[in-house]
Amino acid sequence: MAVALGAVALAGVLPTGPRGAQRCRQPHYRWAQKIDTSLATLAPQPASAVAILGTWEPPHLGAQDRCAPRAGPELQVYRLTGWVRRVDKVKEDGDWHIELTERADSPVDSCIVVEIPAPRYSPRYGRARATLDSLIAGRTIRRGGALHRPVRAGITGAAFFDGQHRREGRRSDESDGEHGRCNTSVRALWEIHPVYEVTRP
Structure with a gap:
């Protein structure tokens, strides 16, 4: 009986739930992954x-996966x-949040x-950051951070x-609509984060 009670007590303190959610102590969602330079x-x-x-398939990750490790495409630059x-x-x-589109005249919600x-x-x-600042120097930036005239940039970083x-x-299959101006498709939740390098094309 004592063994059974001990097992129940231990079960109450061991991490349970998806992806070790109770062990997570990161200050922001998947923060260690967002700032990693490895x-x-x-x-x-x-x-x-x-x-x-x-074409990038979304992984099975949600808001509850606060400390999920990198996997799949996230292990590539x-x-x-x-x-x-x-x-x-x-x-x-x-973080600096930047929205990019394929072309200068692409719809603004077709961004990553x-x-x-x-x-x-x-x-x-x-x-x-310094390179990005040099690229947008002299550009008119509207309220909310929108550039009056887009500027072309090369971006290198981890998915x-x-x-x-x-x-x-x-x-x-949908985002919550709070991911900047990018569309509500769940594929738009793919980012390049962190960015390791910004270049002039």
């Missing part, structure tokens, strides 16, 4: 906003060129999100699926 030396694979939105349509430098977690963490996590992020913005469960 993939920065990998050779980048070619990508594009059109390919990401049209990608390089793409796109047009910067919006830059938001004031986010709760300190790329994010640059704060320089305190790596000098790479400071250099990426990341932001399941925090998935509506309802892990298999939902």
Whole structure:
């Protein structure tokens, strides 16, 4: 009887639930993955906003997977060129939120999100931010961060699926509409995050 009671008590303190949710102590959703530089030396694979939105399959991750490790495409680094349509430098977690489209005249909601963490996590992020600033220097930036005239930029970084913005469960086909201006398709939750390098095309 004592053994049985001990087992019940132990079960009450052991982590249970999906993906070890009770063990998670990260300050923001999948934060360790968002600021990780361990993939920065990998050779980048070619990508594009059109390919990401049209062909990348979303993993079964949702808001409850706060500490899920990287897997699948998230273990690779990608390089793409796109047009910067919006830059938001004031986010709760300190990241710079950038929205890119395939062409300068693409609909603004056909964007993907790329994010640059704060320089305190790596000098790479400071250099990426400095290059982005030089690219958008002199451009009129409207309220909300929208650029009056888009600017072309090269982006290199790790893939990341932001399941925090998935509506309802892990298999939902829609986002919650809070992922910037990008469309509500769940594929639009694919990001390049963190961005390791920004270049002039």
